[in-house]
Amino acid sequence: MTDPLDRIAAALERLAPPPPAVADPRAHPAYVWRCGTLSPARSFAPLPLAMLIGLDRQKAALRANLDRLARRHAAQDVLLWGARGTGKSALVKSAVAAIQAEGGDLALVEVSDLNGLPDLFAVLAPVDRAFALFVDDLGFEVPAEARRLRSMLEGGAEPRPANVRLMVTANRRHLAPRDIAEQESAINPRDSVDDHLALADRFGLSLGFHALDQEAYLAIVAAYAASYDLTFEPGEAIGWATRRGSRSGRVAWQYIVDLVGRAGQSL
Helix, strand or coil: CCCHHHHHHHHHHHHCCCCCCCCCCCCCCEEEEECCEEEECCCCCCCCHHHCCCCHHHHHHHHHHHHHHHCCCCCCCEEEEECCCCCHHHHHHHHHHHHHHCCCCEEEEEECCHHHHHHHHHHHCCCCCEEEEEECCCCCCCHHHHHHHHHHHCCCCCCCCCCEEEEEEECCCCCCCCCHHHHHHCCCHHHHHHHHHHHHHCCCEEEEECCCCHHHHHHHHHHHHHHCCCCCCHHHHHHHHHHHCCCCHHHHHHHHHHHHHHCCCCC
């Protein structure tokens, strides 16, 4: 007679969904790395770069770096840091799409689990294609986590492959918080500071994004409105931002979504 545990295990195997198929790393413009599996992104339609207003310096620097990566030339890992909603994530996706539109052999891979990076490196290393690994809204509360990523970027026995570079967004320039109490308790306070700065130093290109003034915010609203053939009242747009306590590209887009909805249209 079959062991009941064997029957239960067999039944569970029949009920479990099949493992997802591994995506061809050369077939899609963007991917998601999740639970050790590379899957194609369901939709990859970033904003045109021209729609990202007030970021000319950041756009030029990131595009040049991604272009070098796509050509298999030396390229930097990139840290995009600064105020929330100022276009850090949008710029990464739009810049990759712009390189692709020009024929560059470059794909975006969104990564949510840093612990899986070594496995992802092993998957992408033998592929004849360049990859920008997108890590969004990164921050560390535990120093050991920052040290682990630091080792993966540079200095470990098995660093990331030459065809792979990281594009990391964060609200903090130095990624890990600097605790005054921790510095005061250290034998050498400078060592504590240096430990926190060491990860940010691993990124060869660091791009800052800052809060918008009213003029820049309205310019972004106007650009979005023109692209959807909408008219808007500047005072209303300013009031929208005031109620949210922030002037940013994200808030400008949320205002446009409201305008489009009130006009009975879809995006």
